[in-house]
Amino acid sequence: MFLDFLTTLREEGVPVGMGEWLAFLRGLKLGLATDLEGLYGYGRAVLCRTEADYDPFDLAFRKTFEGLVLPDDLREQLTVWLDEALGGAPGALPPKDYDSFEELWRDFLERLATQRERHDRGNTWIGTRGTSAFGHSGQAPQGVRVGGSGGGRSAVRVAGERRWANYRADRTLDVREIKVALRALRSLARDGPQELDLDETIRETAQNAGDIQFVERPERRNRLRVVLLMDAGGSMAPHAERVEQLFSALKQLRTFKSLDVYFFHNCVYGWLYRDMQELDRVPTEQVLAELSPKHRLLFVGDASMSPYELHAAWGWSGSEQPSGLQWLQRIKARCPASVWLNPDPPRWWNHPTVSAIAGVFPMFELTVEGLHDAVRTLRAPH
Amino acid sequence: MPSFQRFEGASRYIADPELIASVNAAIALQRPLLIKGEPGTGKTLLAHAVAESLEMELLSWHVKSTTRAVDGLYVYDVVQRLNDSRFGDRDVRDLRNYIRLGVLGQAFKRERQVVVLIDEIDKADLEFPNDLLRELDEMAFHIPELDETVRAQHRPVVIITSNAEKELPDAFLRRCVFHYVGFPDRERMRRIVEVHHPDLQDKLLDAALDRFYAMRKTAGLRKPPSTSELVDWLTVLVASGLDPDHVRTHDPFLGVLLKQQQDLDLLRGRRSPPRSF
Numbered sequence: 001m002f003l004d005f006l007t008t009l010r011e012e013g014v015p016v017g018m019g020e021w022l023a024f025l026r027g028l029k030l031g032l033a034t035d036l037e038g039l040y041g042y043g044r045a046v047l048c049r050t051e052a053d054y055d056p057f058d059l060a061f062r063k064t065f066e067g068l069v070l071p072d073d074l075r076e077q078l079t080v081w082l083d084e085a086l087g088g089a090p091g092a093l094p095p096k097d098y099d100s101f102e103e104l105w106r107d108f109l110e111r112l113a114t115q116r117e118r119h120d121r122g123n124t125w126i127g128t129r130g131t132s133a134f135g136h137s138g139q140a141p142q143g144v145r146v147g148g149s150g151g152g153r154s155a156v157r158v159a160g161e162r163r164w165a166n167y168r169a170d171r172t173l174d175v176r177e178i179k180v181a182l183r184a185l186r187s188l189a190r191d192g193p194q195e196l197d198l199d200e201t202i203r204e205t206a207q208n209a210g211d212i213q214f215v216e217r218p219e220r221r222n223r224l225r226v227v228l229l230m231d232a233g234g235s236m237a238p239h240a241e242r243v244e245q246l247f248s249a250l251k252q253l254r255t256f257k258s259l260d261v262y263f264f265h266n267c268v269y270g271w272l273y274r275d276m277q278e279l280d281r282v283p284t285e286q287v288l289a290e291l292s293p294k295h296r297l298l299f300v301g302d303a304s305m306s307p308y309e310l311h312a313a314w315g316w317s318g319s320e321q322p323s324g325l326q327w328l329q330r331i332k333a334r335c336p337a338s339v340w341l342n343p344d345p346p347r348w349w350n351h352p353t354v355s356a357i358a359g360v361f362p363m364f365e366l367t368v369e370g371l372h373d374a375v376r377t378l379r380a381p382h
Numbered sequence: 383m384p385s386f387q388r389f390e391g392a393s394r395y396i397a398d399p400e401l402i403a404s405v406n407a408a409i410a411l412q413r414p415l416l417i418k419g420e421p422g423t424g425k426t427l428l429a430h431a432v433a434e435s436l437e438m439e440l441l442s443w444h445v446k447s448t449t450r451a452v453d454g455l456y457v458y459d460v461v462q463r464l465n466d467s468r469f470g471d472r473d474v475r476d477l478r479n480y481i482r483l484g485v486l487g488q489a490f491k492r493e494r495q496v497v498v499l500i501d502e503i504d505k506a507d508l509e510f511p512n513d514l515l516r517e518l519d520e521m522a523f524h525i526p527e528l529d530e531t532v533r534a535q536h537r538p539v540v541i542i543t544s545n546a547e548k549e550l551p552d553a554f555l556r557r558c559v560f561h562y563v564g565f566p567d568r569e570r571m572r573r574i575v576e577v578h579h580p581d582l583q584d585k586l587l588d589a590a591l592d593r594f595y596a597m598r599k600t601a602g603l604r605k606p607p608s609t610s611e612l613v614d615w616l617t618v619l620v621a622s623g624l625d626p627d628h629v630r631t632h633d634p635f636l637g638v639l640l641k642q643q644q645d646l647d648l649l650r651g652r653r654s655p656p657r658s659f
Contacts, residue, residue: 019556023411030410032403041403046411049555051418051562180549184508202460210467248604372549 005064009047012056012063016047036065052368178249181371185224185256185296185378195219225258225294226250227287227335229272231301232263239343242366243300246341262287266305267324268331284327288334296378297331297338300366303357304344310353328360339374341366389435397431398570404561405432411559414500414518414540416550419563422608424574425543429499432541439492441538442499443485445506451513454484454500455523456532477527486517487532495536504547511554519557566609568595578613579620589626590616593633597640603648607639614638 002025009016024046033039040061048057200215207213228250230236230243250259262272262282272287274280291297310324322330332338340361342349349358357363362377364370389405397405405428408415417425433440443454463480466472472479483491489498503511517523521534542558544550566574568591575587590612598606607615615638624634633649640646 017556023413027407027411032407032410037399038403041400042407044400045404045407045559045561048560049552049558050560051564054562177546180546183548198461202464205464210464212464212468 005043005060008060008064009057012060014047014053014056014060015049020047039065177368178246178371179253181368181375182249182253183255184372184375185226193219221257222255223257223294224296225292226256226260227291227295227297228259228261229268229297229299229301230261230263231266231299231303232273233266233301233305235302235304236343239302239366242343246300246366260287264301266301266309268327269324270321270327288330291331291335293336295335295337297335298374298378299338299340299361301340301342302344303340303342303354303363304348304351305353307352310356325356325360328357332360337378339364339377341370341374389432397428401428401561401563404559408541408559409436409539412537414542414558416542416544416555416558416560417563418544418546418560420565420608421545422610423563423565424609425545425563426499426501429497429501429541429543432539433497436497436539438494438539439496440499441485441489441496442501444501445503445510447505447507449506449510451506451510451517452484454486454514455517456484456487456525457482458525458527481525481528483532486514486538487523489538490521490523490532490534492538493535496538498538498540500540500542502545503542504544504550508548508551512551515554515557565598571609571612574609575613575616579616582616582620583626585626586619586629587616589629590619593630594639597649600649603640603645604642605640605645611639611641 006016006021024043027033027042027046033042043061044054044057048054194216195218197215197217200217201213204213204215205211228247230247236243247261250261253259262274264272268284270284271281272284274282312323338361340357340363342354342363343366344354346365349355349363354363362374364374364377389402389409404415407413417428419425429442430440458477459480459482463474463477467474474480485498485500489496518540521537522531524531571591571594572587575591576582579587594607594612594615597603600606615635618635618638619629622634628634636646636649640649
């Protein structure tokens, strides 16, 4: 039963590591969960690391325990199960008398270590199965006993309500989470106003035979320059709210050395707009000239357009102008640390212009996970 | 079978069963409890409630952006010592005069088990939680200046709160028991409010809750009102003696609920919802 739970948790995407799982079992031994309600609350506390894990946890919990008639006492079942893991097949070894839980636990861990060596895989030991009869006369169950099935249904029902579906990592974003993701974007350097360098002051003072010698140094500052380029095209209208959120998150962060925002329509051509409605625009050439490898570029757009909008030369003066794709390639060459955030789900990316653009910029979905991945890409040395 | 003290909730704190389970898991497994959630969901109060219910002393460490992990352990006041060596009359040869224990250090030295609150850990630098990993694991730290190790006589119950301003490192999360405080639903909110305002008229409370949850649903709010703002709002409403129907239609004292000018403008209809592109 517990093995099922572990595999189901992993299948649903809760990253349960061995450390958490052992802690979980240890708590069961300590009597932290004596019925399904307890198991739900306790399991969630120990096995989830963020609220994004709550919904997958709920799903796994329901899958594992729905319709299951629980034994009267979980702890008793666990005792049997642990003993099997320790002693091999039921009855093969006389159950050892453990004076204390700590002793049993130590033995269990040792067993675990040897098993790992023998099988190369840390979790092989879990395969210890066998349906031994209960009634191992181990520790007498303490705690409150609640009827298995009666109590059981309601914890499964709670899990089934999926109250945490809005907190999944693959859902879309809110401002706070965008800020959390973006905050990892930083490159600290000492170029702020002067502050007292205590360590150097002490060293210098000592050198100076105790006559106080103050040493100052510049404060640490984030020197990252961020440029946000957003598609304001018609096909972006359904995503307006999400894009607005990203926008205000970036604005609110105020930790970057500079943040420039430009809009474009479908793709970047000869002009970029500071404000689409006011037609406040700058030549793309000028923006390009100001870019440096120190900049981090975030494009936001669905990248889907008619192929000619990406590939055709697009000029005002009638003379030959670079195509949209060529502009993008020039930007990428100028500023390698660039990513493209796409509000459309990846299953729609199988579109000629989307894949062409994804060939230039690493493309991520505009979700919590996608943004984290994008930030990781931007942080990698370029 | 080792036993441990159980937390059952406290008189002025409304806790759901999952939260109680998390607290008990943290106490029994001797792991830090990480409480995460929106501001105003009562995370800090929880530490007080736990301390009260377990009858333990509470030591609080309020983290700021400039806080370093070592500040919680001890501070060696070199500047004071240097100053004393020139102008002071204290014995500068005894380093102990200049070592001051931080909150964790004090907790380790206590004769009885205490509750340690590390408040708003996400305010500090990204590396801050990692710097505390070893000390929280072993409940001991070394003071190289004295060549002394401070070891906890009784492992404190550690409660850490986070407003989720920053992502916490994985290695740190692995070692914590985690609980996310969701925003209270109407029923729970009613009970929370009743703790603060026991004699509230039902009609007024209903009107206030209706408006409160409607506001929270308004698209485009930069900072939706939270529990503490609702409690403050009700205090003002009660003091003003306004009619519940007036509250429903006029949103009086809106500035208590919404702290940003753009949000006030939005609610007052002076600003259109976010412009679409």
